[in-house]
Amino acid sequence: MGYVNLGQLIADLEAHGELIRIDVPVDARLQAGAIQRRVFRAGGPAVLFTNVSGCVFPMVANLYGTMDRMRFIFRDTLQTVERLMRLKLDPMTAVRRFWEYAGAPRAAWNTMPKKLRTGPVMENECSVSDLPELVSWPMDGGGYVTLPQVYSENPVSPGFGASNLGMYRVQLTGDSYETDREVGLHYQIHRGIGPHHAEAIRRKEPLRVNVFVGGPPAMTLAAVMPLPEGLPEVFFAGAMAGHRIGFVTGDGRLPILAEADFCLSGTIAPDLQKPEGPFGDHLGYYSLAHDFPVLRVDKVYHRTGAVWPFTTVGRPPQEDTMFGQFIHEMTAELVPSVFAGVHEVHAVDAAGVHPLLLAVGSERYVPYAAERQPQELITNALSLLGNTQTSLSKYVLICAREDSPMISAHDVPGFFDNLLRRIDLTRDFHFITRTTIDTLDYSGISLNQGSKVVVSVAGPHKRQLGTEIPADFDLPEGFSDAQVFAPGILVVGSRAHDRGRDEHDPALERLGERLSHVKGLEEFPLIVVADDAGFTSADWDNFLWVAFTRSDPATDLYGVGAFSHCKHWGARTSVIMDARLKTYHAPPLEPVPDVERFVDGLGASGGPLHGII
Template sequence: MSYKHLKHFIDTLEKAGELIRIKTYVDPKLEIAEITDRVSKSPGGGKALLFENTGYDFPVLINSMGSYKRMCLALGVQELDDVASEIEGLFKMLSKPKESILDKLSMLPKLSQFASWMPKVVSGKGSCQEVVMADPDLAKLPVMQCWPKDGGPFITLPVIHTKDPNNGSRNVGMYRMQVFDKTMTGMHWHKHKVSAKHFMEYKKLNKRMPVAVILGGDPVYTYSATAPLPENVDEYMLAGFLRKRKVELVKCITQPELEVPADADFVIEGYVDPGEELIWEGPFGDHTGYYSLADWYPRFHVTCITHRKDAVYPSTIVGIPPQEDAWIGKATERIFLAPIKMTLVPEIVDMDMPVEGVFHNLVIAQIKKDYAGQAQKVMNAMWGAGQMMFNKILVVTDEGTGIQDYKQLAQYVFRHLNPATDIYLSQGPMDVLDHSCSKMGFGGKMCIDGTKKYEEEIDENYELGITNYELKEAVLMERFPEIKGVNAALLKMDISCLLVAVEKNRPFHIKELNDRLYELPEMAGIKMVLYVEHTVDVSDLPSALWRFCNNLDPKRDSFVVNLPLPNGKRRAGIGFDGTLKTRILDNFERDWPNIIVADDATIRKVDEKWKALDLGPFIASPSLKYKHQIYGEEAVVQQ
């Protein structure tokens, strides 16, 4: 279904019991984010929140797609897999041989349907232009500051329009925008993004680059801007397909080269001058759960702001998972499974991106395995495709297990894993926000082949052995004072993996400790050890895995051990260093960001007004869980 405007979606959420209106005054600076963080981490993602009293003329909608149900409502489907099934059906129909004239004629209705999804530019003004600010001023919008160490207020849900100056092809993407003054923001597009490529083309031509930003409208616009589409596919074609109705566009007022959806809530028009000096933008509490460090980005100059008479300002927060973006990512995981299967990896059966992996860090792929080396074939195909090139850890398994039950999955993977032969290390492009890479945007990758092995894939020189389920955590901590916590619970579940919290105090400490641990008889058969910082609670498995995945460069931080056995064979284990890296202890030259937590003053303010918010039983700040894990007031700056 299509939504006429954002208020239509709000009404739908309210009728479904998925929205709470908050009439008490709440400050967009830090307070909205703190309330939303508490609600979004509630079971099932809590509710969507509409803050109606912010000190501005416009209410703020947040967490509107922050659950499975609300994500389905946003896309107008009963289940997210319904979209994938429809896409798969279209692929099969289009690729089916057309042997007769009747076969070809049968395609006409479907081709007509395709045409009905294509965006269309209409004449005149749209409802997004009902009000034109005589003096454009971003300070009149309730732009939020989400976290205390953010560089300032950021527009967090902007749908940004640019065009290639050479062929006129449109790109619609989502890149955060730090507000610097009433008519200027940063434009945080990474070098891998299409808009950044457009920017470089304008730079070659020495021309100003027109840019238009919308907020609101049909929530499908917001989702489509985040979708990992090929460069030559218009995001509004995807939006038209999802809403089963074409997107109607109108020309911008001061940047007429660009068109925007007529039913958007806000339009911010302007330009980027490629010849202008860049601006120092950030830091920003990002979806990784860490602050992304400040860097140089283009300046966006506002030339016009228009909006609907009844405009609602949509926003989101990102931070320590789970947040609203986890559900947007879940939609992408389900929707884009079909195109991956039909065009890239035909053997893929299912795919999952665990929340703890914050999208790019951890991906699980289930395949129909028919021959030796197929997991490696899939690895190469996926790492070479679009935004999958940013994937850090890829786990490949087969139809012998499901991948939604993580316990069953882990048991299966470790049962068939030889740490010495079934873990593949590589390197390549990484997300610019990945702070663990020794060089920004370039680092290590790992594929774990957790499939059942064919004879050709088995190295007979190794003995996998049986895990020692009687390992005593206290014994390890007594022998090694630097070990501050051990979680051996997975061993008791037939998952051959140990979590260890370590307080590092010397160079190469983790490698040395890993070697010494594996010399112990108690470690016999344990295939993998994950090391995290001593401040991490290893008994909290989701939190520990989130920290581990963020802090690991698999190629640099992995240590394989091969130990001889009396029978002439060997047993293997592997350790992974998921701790904080520094120059002194790890020869790591980049600054290391801090994790994101709310400040005490904001937590106290929200505690005090909680009852007046009518949000139900009191929810304590999620930040309290992580306060002791921060490294100080700022990022760890290398000395």
């Protein structure tokens, strides 16, 4: 059976050599987060901080820091849940191979939450200011909960059946909030709590919310699981836990996770927002301060022996990368059933997840045509942009499996090679402008608003890809240091961006004009302009991060031989992507040298991290 609470998980990980203790004093401001990031990068164990400066509660990090540990944590239930998911693809499988599904009735029973009169989390109360004040990056606006499970119910139909459990950022301290009375609740667009909050606003009443921290690891996984609308996350948590999840109910309260380590209970007022942030985010930059809802805290509960789990976010890969990979393993086979004609998708973690989605689809609309061209692929891509978390994607690059049966969206270099050899630059770009984008993406024209582009590619090779800079390649003033990053991809350095938001840069248009006479440039269909060509070209992780987190398709794509015809845009020779940091972008995250030296000391001979980092 799965873990009932966090304490069981910690004890079991320690017994199996998957957790270490750090008993020396560690500050939750900057030091704890820096340690977690370094241990994660080293593929190290979970870390229990027993001596948190100025706080009575221990903290634990990196619980989910490796795929092996993720599989170990859910080893008792993972196969059963995967089999249940496969039933969506082929319901008759359970009839033909009934012995593999003998546990299905029990798993279904476990999805139903158990109602309790009380639970360990109700044993003690404290104040918000008693909780660990985790600050991961120097410009963070205050202490944050980074592994929260935010629970709400639909005011129209309360109960588990219409509930939502999400991992939304919770700011505990900061200048905006009344000490011990208010915390910030940052939820992004396309999140399940949104309809609950909208209904409460319509009814002019507060929305009750509980924030759980700790408890069964299945609840943490459920909070980040992209489930279909109408399937409550708490049901999935029970299946992953291998037992019914207990909630304290009654007395008119919103259900409280009985085995949680902490619970903040309160209400969101229908007409109150305050500045939340800045905060280091998973794109590798700071998300700046913006108005978000405020949770008025009524109670803070905690169990005896409570431990505060946390992670830190930053430029990927980070610990949250493991959640994405684990979820992909569980759900990859379901993609064709959710998106007809799509065989594989890959939200690229190195590019910040939402900025870049690679997909492999089918192109079968006109099988008798002399030459295959994108038609069904465009339908597939629009489906991806209209459903689930893939709707937040900014660049959707989709290729036809018929052209290359072995193509994989997870082989990024191979995918780009296939796409660039076949792309028709005059035909294959399809823009959506003035639309909704990820809240954390500052490349657009305003908060939550920017553009998207579908690049759909099918048919025979259109070109060979260049591996050497053309002999007469000549750059105008302000551009320099051209480098071949990969076959068909050039990276060019440039002076800093100096334009305003929602503006084209005439310098990039002049670059396109200058390059229009370069012979052999057609072998380089993609040219990326960056602040630092050497850094961008160093490896695929750098290239993907710079190119797709720092550009907005409609604003930042230019061309050699660019044209617009009947509102369709294309380029005759090459596409130029302006991937410089813009004047309006949020700053990138930078480590603190003094803090890094402190972590180095823990890794020195005799230190608790010696041999790990």
